[in-house]
Amino acid sequence: MKVRIKFRKTGLMRYIGHLDVMRYFQKVNRRAGVDIAYSAGFSPHQLMSFASPLGLGLTGEGEYLDMEVNTCGSSAAIVKRMNAVMAEGMEIVGVWRLFEGAKPAMAVVAAADYVLTPEPELWEDIKEKAEAFFAQEAISVRKKTKKSEKEVDIRPLIYDWRLLDGGIFVKLASGSADNLKPELLLEAFCRYAGQEYDPCGFSICRLELYAREGGEAEGRLVPLSDFGEEIL
């Protein structure tokens, strides 16, 4: 049976890199006695996959991972068991049994919500410019790939934005088809606002991950948690 787990990674845990988070969860499963399935072979590993790695330094309020389990109690019971062995800054928010035929989270992620919070002084300098920045028809940035560097227009990858008190909310394309890293957006914004971009000058929090309904390109964006049901 496949289950999807939603968790928060906040506070100090932002300094734990993705590979370490994977190892952390393997240990959580053992400590909590989750009946997770293992791959066959001489060095079996837990059948577990993450929706989308979160960069070092970022926090997440709506992170996801899928697991294959042999048996499993109710959603509420698993959440409780896992949270009992969590470290400060990690918390399980929910567990769902995936619907028949649901694709793995990492294959379907299409968008992500972020809150971008600059340091207060910086915010004073740039907040006036936000309206005009997002109102542009096109936002051209230089994107480095392994082989080359090219100009791309990232405006179509920004699905939504909103000013908050002390920061900006954005909904960005995310996943294998279209992908916009928040850092790239911030870099472009800073340049537009005439400020030097300092990657450490912002706190970035990923709020939620979405997939397209029905897997269609035009499908509605729905949170990954909507692809399963609560286990009672």
Add this chain to the structure above:
Amino acid sequence: MRSQKRKLALSHKILMSVEKPARYIGGEVNAVMKDPDEVEVRFTMCFPDVYEIGMSHLGIQILYDMFNRREDVWCERVYSPWPDMDKVLREEKIPLFTLEGQTPVREMDFLGITLQYEMCYTNILQILDLSGIPLFAGERGEEDPIVIGGGPCAYNPEPIAEFFDLFYIGEGETVYDDLLDLYKRMRARGTGRRAFLEQAAGIPGIYVPALYDVEYHEDGTIRAMVPNHPHAPERVVKQLVVDMTKVPYPEKPLVPYLKATQDRVVLEIQRGCIRGCRFCQAGMVYRPVRERDVEDLKEYAVKLLENTGHDEISLSSLSSSDYTRLKELVYFLIERFGERDVNISLPSLRIDAFSLDVMSRVQDVKKSSLTFAPEAGSQRMRDVINKGLTEEVILSGAAEAFRGGWNKVKLYFMLGLPTETKEDIEGIAALANEVARVYYETVPKENRQGRVQVNSSTSFFIPKPFTPLQWAAMFTKEEYLDKARTVNEAMKRQLNHKSLRYNWHEADVSVLEGVLARGDRRVGRAILEAYRRGCLFDSWSECFDNEKWMAAFEAAGLDIAFYNLRERSLDEILPWDFIDAGVTKEFLKREWKRAMEGTVTPNCRAQCQGCGVKKFGGGVCFEGQD
């Protein structure tokens, strides 16, 4: 304590600018948080190397657990900041801090530094320096923590003596309580640092370097080491746990986020070793062998795996095969956990039918390799060092393993042993060749999976205090490299040379390690000079800078040859002679003489040698007598 949000000592900006920020944030699973206002003593344990190494060390976990069981003590941790962080801390003038409380180390009552290997000595100075604690104990004031050293290198603390307020000689579990209670009592009376140290010197096992004066002969050897205070004993007696069933074991060890070098549960099954290899310091200073109760161990194994979530458990001891209930324990582990995808690793096992059976069940035979540590290439040389492993045993073990499907073998040797000849050195290649030959003899062509791989590696022998070879001379870097070259060339001449691989350790590090291992108090000056010149993380080949070290010795006016190249005379006063490590000097001398004759000595269970540790009243010395 999860709800309580901790404030970090470093800003987000700084943490994002260094490699692996998780090294500096604490908050690991099973880390202990306490309210500073509710404890009376704050103790920081330090492993002076990078986090991932320090976190792998069982000894710290044992002491961390032991201290934190006391309600009046909060034990925290600190590790050596990696050079990138070192730079930031200096530039930003941020004092070094503890992981748990993120509190400056200087605000602690105690800073306990574990001394596991000599090449971490400059890191000790870094820890003190970054904490803002004066490097020399004599310059510290009432505001500074008491700096304690302990661990294997404390058996010759002299090269670092002046940087420590006191040393703890022996196993940590025994007299720390007395020390902490004394501290509390004396602090309540406001008697001050110096008075505390003087009283502490009266606790068995505690060595306060400032209370001893060392006098030298003109030739540089020691004339005398004399206590200058009535509380300082002439000989400091090592402390040890007599009954292993009475000491607590950490049931909730820390689980780091970063991958530590030991990312597994470590289960200490016994302390000490019966074998009596003459080069091995651990085998001498941890005498006598004391076994843990097998039922306790089974219970710990279950609890530890549950509480950590590790997927591997490793049995720890100097020679696991000598643990009398090994079979019972191992088969229990396999039965109980084998199904649950827990790896069981068994280092230091003799290769025989039992171990091969176990290994074939717990590891992938095709991928794993078989390890032998003959330590020397010829039987004569092995007799000198009392390594009771014969060529016959190695070859028959290898044959059995090859039949079982293994085709990779690792062989460990030492070069530069006393009385070593060219034949002994070339014997290393000959033995490796024999192992390969056995493979081709035992495994029929159709069953072979490619070539057998025999990987030999050599380290250079470093005489250590309290071993029968403590008087031996070492060699120069050039001589060491010559020896390695001799092995390498001999390898090429072997019939099966295509199956043989050979690698050797750095020679310059060994030379230094030799000086630091057997040095006297004056060597501290060279360590300080080296640190001032930028030496740090000397056990990391990418950081080690031999030229700086050589310059440091020169600046300190010390001659490496004096420490390394002469064979010490049996009646010379050695810098560590003031320590009573249990084994008597008479026993060590007897063993040195037998080594020179090439006579082997039976192990503790075969025949007691009256080494002196029976006085502690426990362990193997009393086996079979109730």
